[in-house]
Structure formats: C-alpha cells, structure tokens
Amino acid sequence: MSAPVTAADLRDRVRDLLAAHPPAATDRTAFLRARFDAGLAWVHYPEGLGGLGADPALQTGVDALLAEAGAPGNDPRRIGIGLGMAAPTLLAYGTEEQKRRFLRPLWTGEEVWCQLFSEPGAGSDLAALATRAVRGDDGTWVVDGQKVWTSSAHLARWAILIARTDPEAPKHRGVTYFVCDMTDPGVEVRPLRQITGEAEFNEVFLTGVRIPDGHRLGAVGDGWAVARTTLMNERVAIGGARLPREGGMIGRAARTWRDRPELRTHDLHQRLLDAWVDAEVARLTGERLRQQLAAGRPGPEGSAVKLAFARLNQRISGLEVELLGEEGLLYDDWTMRRPELVDFTGRDAGYRYLRSKGNSIEGGTSEVLLNIVAERVLGLPAEPRDDKDVPWKDLAR
Secondary structure, eight states: OOOOOOHHHHHHHHHHHHHHSOGGGSOHHHHHHHHHHTTOSSTTSOBTTTBOSOOGGGHHHHHHHHHHTTOOOOOTTTTHHIIIIIHHHHHHHOOHHHHHHHHHHHHHTSSOEEEEOOBTTBSSSGGGOOOEEEEOTTSOEEEEEEEOSOTTTTTOSEEEEEEESOTTSBTTSSEEEEEEETTSTTEEEEEEOOTTSOOOEEEEEEEEEEEOGGGEESSTTBHHHHHHHHHHHHHHHHHTOOOOTTOTHHHHHHHHHHHOGGGOOHHHHHHHHHHHHHHHHHHHHHHHHHHHHHTTOOOTHHHHHHHHHHHHHHHHHHHHHHHHGGGGGOOSOOOOOOOSSOOTTTSOHHHHHHHGGGGGTTTSOHHHHHHHIIIIISOOOOOOOSOTTSBGGGSOO
C-alpha cells in the first residue's frame, strides 16, 4: 500500500506543474489538461481521473497555490452541473471507460453538461417521469419525451438523463439512467424566458433519440438509485457552494450597508446582523458537507443545506431591496438573453431579488426538501402514500 499523499507532496506537484507549464506562456486549456493529468484537479479522485486519492481537505491548499501563481481556473460557475452532479455520479456508477472518456473534458470545461430530469408532469414528484426509453434490436435505446427547467441545455454537449424503461414496474423502479449526447438528431432545445428577462432555463424535446447502451449508468431499472446520488450532490452543489467569508449575497448587502450610511436604520441593522450570522453558519455547514461528499458519504443533510440556502437568499435579497429604498425598485436590463451562468453578485439588487425566487424551486422544491429532512434526518413518520407499489402505467395522470 502506498503512503498517503501529504500537503508537501502536493506542493511539490504544483511546483512541477508550474515549471513545466508556466501559466503566462501556456494556453488555458492546455494548462487545465496538464493539471488534471497531474492529479491536481480534484485531489481526492483516483489516480488517472484527475486526482491522487488524497484527503479532500488538501484541495484548498492546491487551489490557493495555483491562484497565487496566476494559473487559470476552470470557471466552476459555468460548468457547475458537470462538476457538482455529473462527475460524482460518473465516479460512483460509471465504467472505467466512461470515467476516462468523460471526466477530463468535463473538468477542463471543454464539454458542458446539463441535467434532463424534471418534466412538465413530474417536477416535485420526479419519480413520476414519463419520458420513455425503449431498447431496440440493435441494443441502442430510443428515447421520446420532454424535459423542462434545463439549465445550460443551450450550451451543453452532454446531459445526464433519466427515462422510464419499464412502465409495468412501480414508479421508483423501472427507471434507467443515461448519458445523452445533446448534439444527436432528435434533441431540440427551446428557451424558457424567466422573471429576470433572461432564458438560462430551457425545455428539451427528445424525439427518437438513440442512445447506445454503453452510455447507460448503473443497471437497467436501477436509475432511481443512481439519480439519488446525483440529487444529493446537486443540493450540496447549489446550497453549499464554496465561498469566502462574507461571500455571495450577504457580501453585497453588507457592502451596501457600509458604503451607504444614509440608508441605515436600527431595524435594518439588526436584520442584517441576523442574516450575516446565518450566512456564516450556512457557509461553514456547506464546507463540512462538501468534505462528506468528497469522502463518498452523501446524505440527506444536503437537502437541509439547500433549503437553508433558498430561504437565506430570498431573505437577504429582500433586505437589500428594502435597504436601497426606491433605488431597489430599479432593474438594469430586461433584454432577452441566454446566459452562460447565473451571476448573482455581478448584477443589481433587483436582479438578485427576482432570481432568488427560483432558489426554492430549482434543485428540489423547498416543500419536497422539508419532507426529506423530516423523514431522513429527523426520523419523523413518512407521509402516507398509496402509489409506491402500483405499476407506473396504472397511476392516475
């Protein structure tokens, strides 16, 4: 058994990487590929897959050394679905061939990913999905259906997809998990304009899309178990994103408070202090859960973090608009755009207020997450259900 990787080992690897690929003289993509190959992309991943099997806590030191040297990053905000959802699912359920094909261009950002889970009739009740996948005589799967609320579908090369492969089975069974090529014939992406004026979301229509069986993750009919891994990682990725102290939404509100003393009142001061403390608690909790996920122990606690994130963002953005008074009613730009990322801190307070309304819907509605926390974290009795053992084809729709 080889000795554990230490912080000193990683410093040496960073030094060697920088010497062989000076950031100022190396193409961005070439540098990111070299970093992945050196095992410095996500140090806790296995060797050959961007990591070294190291303690995930050591990643922060690697990131800091590379940032200090002016090394380019992979822009996690743009490829968050790939990093936070597709990658851990591929690591847990993918074949060696799938891992080696997909993980490197996913991490470098050369291939953007999206998530084809929610449907018009199966959002909060995701297991009720109706998109069908039928296996043909040649072994490929033919997929027909519609997905909705798909972030980055207009940019994505690949998608993680769940589809029903056995309508005779109950809804949580008979579902299979696939990787879908978004450039294949039969994939149509249409923009969904939001309250912000932008269309970062999309609806995706799948008509006779052929997916090879080699792009299946997990066993046929076991897609719900695979999807749960994705969902647990998704909720931590959304609600527990790595931030510096006073980062994110609370940082913008605190900056307004400091820069605009004429707007202050005693009541707003108390509310801002309460929100600041809650934001710091959420940030530290998210850091702990990221370490837990990196160690391969995803759990339902991610639902609590995502629930707190949604409530906190909406509370802070409302407080900021109230602090700004009539200025908070202004909105900078209603232009219809299809952005590459959600920029909470780069826009004005009006954008943050409107966009945060979606935080309690995306990544699992707050109502669903409350049930998960109640049942799986607090151990409370489950809600009565009469559809768990009924074949999907017999459910009322």
